Amino acid sequence: xxxxxxxxxxxxxxxxxxxxxxxxxxxxxxxxxxxxxxxxxxxxxxxxxxxxxxxxxxxxxxxxxxxxxxxxxxxxxxxxxxxxxxxxxxxxxxxxxxxxxxxxxxxxxxxxxxxxxxxxxxxxxxxxxxxxxxxxxxxxxxxxxxxxxxxxxxxxxxxxxxxxxxxxxxxxxxxxxxxxxxxxxxxxxxxxxxxxxxxxxxxxxxxxxxxxxxxxxxxxxxxxxxxxxxxxxxxxxxxxxxxxxxxxxxxxxxxxxxx
Amino acid sequence: xxxxxxxxxxxxxxxxxxxxxxxxxxxxxxxxxxxxxxxxxxxxxxxxxxxxxxxxxxxxxxxxxxxxxxxxxxxxxxxxxxxxxxxxxxxxxxxxxxxxxxxxxxxxxxxxxxxxxxxxxxxxxxxxxxxxxxxxxxxxxxxxxxxxxxxxxxxxxxxxxxxxxxxxxxxxxxxxxxxxxxxxxxxxxxxxxxxxxxxxxxxxxxxxxxxxxxxxxxxxxxxxxxxxxxxxxxxxxxxxxxxxxxxxxxxxxxxxxxxxxxxxxxxxxxxxxxxx
Numbered sequence: 001x002x003x004x005x006x007x008x009x010x011x012x013x014x015x016x017x018x019x020x021x022x023x024x025x026x027x028x029x030x031x032x033x034x035x036x037x038x039x040x041x042x043x044x045x046x047x048x049x050x051x052x053x054x055x056x057x058x059x060x061x062x063x064x065x066x067x068x069x070x071x072x073x074x075x076x077x078x079x080x081x082x083x084x085x086x087x088x089x090x091x092x093x094x095x096x097x098x099x100x101x102x103x104x105x106x107x108x109x110x111x112x113x114x115x116x117x118x119x120x121x122x123x124x125x126x127x128x129x130x131x132x133x134x135x136x137x138x139x140x141x142x143x144x145x146x147x148x149x150x151x152x153x154x155x156x157x158x159x160x161x162x163x164x165x166x167x168x169x170x171x172x173x174x175x176x177x178x179x180x181x182x183x184x185x186x187x188x189x190x191x192x193x194x195x196x197x198x199x200x201x202x203x204x205x206x207x208x209x210x211x212x213x214x215x216x217x218x219x220x221x222x223x224x225x226x227x228x229x230x231x232x233x234x235x236x237x238x239x240x241x242x243x244x245x246x247x248x249x250x251x252x253x254x255x256x257x258x259x
Numbered sequence: 260x261x262x263x264x265x266x267x268x269x270x271x272x273x274x275x276x277x278x279x280x281x282x283x284x285x286x287x288x289x290x291x292x293x294x295x296x297x298x299x300x301x302x303x304x305x306x307x308x309x310x311x312x313x314x315x316x317x318x319x320x321x322x323x324x325x326x327x328x329x330x331x332x333x334x335x336x337x338x339x340x341x342x343x344x345x346x347x348x349x350x351x352x353x354x355x356x357x358x359x360x361x362x363x364x365x366x367x368x369x370x371x372x373x374x375x376x377x378x379x380x381x382x383x384x385x386x387x388x389x390x391x392x393x394x395x396x397x398x399x400x401x402x403x404x405x406x407x408x409x410x411x412x413x414x415x416x417x418x419x420x421x422x423x424x425x426x427x428x429x430x431x432x433x434x435x436x437x438x439x440x441x442x443x444x445x446x447x448x449x450x451x452x453x454x455x456x457x458x459x460x461x462x463x464x465x466x467x468x469x470x471x472x473x474x475x476x477x478x479x480x481x482x483x484x485x486x487x488x489x490x491x492x493x494x495x496x497x498x499x500x501x502x503x504x505x506x507x508x509x510x511x512x513x514x515x516x517x518x519x520x521x522x523x524x525x526x527x528x529x530x531x532x533x534x535x
Binding site: 128129130136137 | 315317341344345347348351353356357358369373
């Protein structure tokens, strides 16, 4: 009996801790974003971080985008052909990509590629006293290190999603038209007809929020990591897990608002 | 207030810093004179790193005051603290070079951040500082390619590049081979004399510490137990001081840190208090 109560207690404690952490991360994100208003303006450093975070993730985004589009076309064709509506393959691929899979899959890949490296880098900077060194050289690490990375994520992810979508649509077209023999004119015509600006907006709104979310959580986890090699490793794993789960949860919430 | 300003750089009064109720520093009063090398010594856990972080303004005291020039670091605003830091340099224990930048960019970093000087001027200044620490010609190396001693010298050059009034050194000789340690010690001493800056060195290296010190402060369990020039420390009759500078394993600072009776632990399995 006592064992069960202990287990229940442990679950409760963990939940409370997770909620407290999320609240702490929110406060951290808000205070960091407020530094956007403060001088000095970090223009050059935003660009450098966007390069590291965005261009660094490009290859993985292109590859996953291509294969997502390809598999969507393949699956969609075999399903649509059963009800005789393979003419709708174009919008099927496009809407799935633009509304849902583009933002979510790109965000998940982004978490693995860029998010983990942000947490690890910040953690290591703390272990090796680089954060204190910045502080001693009168450079505010929260603004220089945290803010630049959060903003870089929020700007890079929507751009990566755009690339992901375009590559995916093209790959879907290649499979649908060249391999499975859907009429090219029908494919493109139906796509243009069925995809509205609203769909594209929904996709991009999501990706901006995802970018902010990934940036805040990953910098937060790096900042709060125990300053040991072990602590950094643990924080990196936790950051990736937390981001992935939060992306999916947030995706549901935003989708429910947009439908 | 002004009376001590003439020759004192930093003065602390009844400085206390507690972590979760445990006092790492317990009422420290000390003076750091201008243009002198002050060495703060103490064993592991004596509170010397905590003290250095407080003096450098990286941490806030639980109570007490730290007067830097005539401003209390415990009370100044963030903005003012950043302004004061322009006059302060720090060499960290693990050098803390920014590993995304090469040696030149690391040394030039404070200048790029806080001045609008021409790149040619900055280059001259960086070259001068690197010459001062004997590493001219290593500008293009990355921190990961440097040995520990070289990294520490680059960190020294970086700390000096703004021509600070005070430079803090955290364990400048630990982890270095005897020659590198000697080089760093000599650099600290010579630079202090030549540029008339104030140096504050925190170390547990007794030989290196006593060799360069104008003034020694010995910490033990968060308190200052001895103060004076190197000679008076060596001649101190306090057994704790003698044990520390001679490095004896047993004495007032006991070898065994166990709190329980040996016989009890032999009879009962000593268990850690674990979470269920």
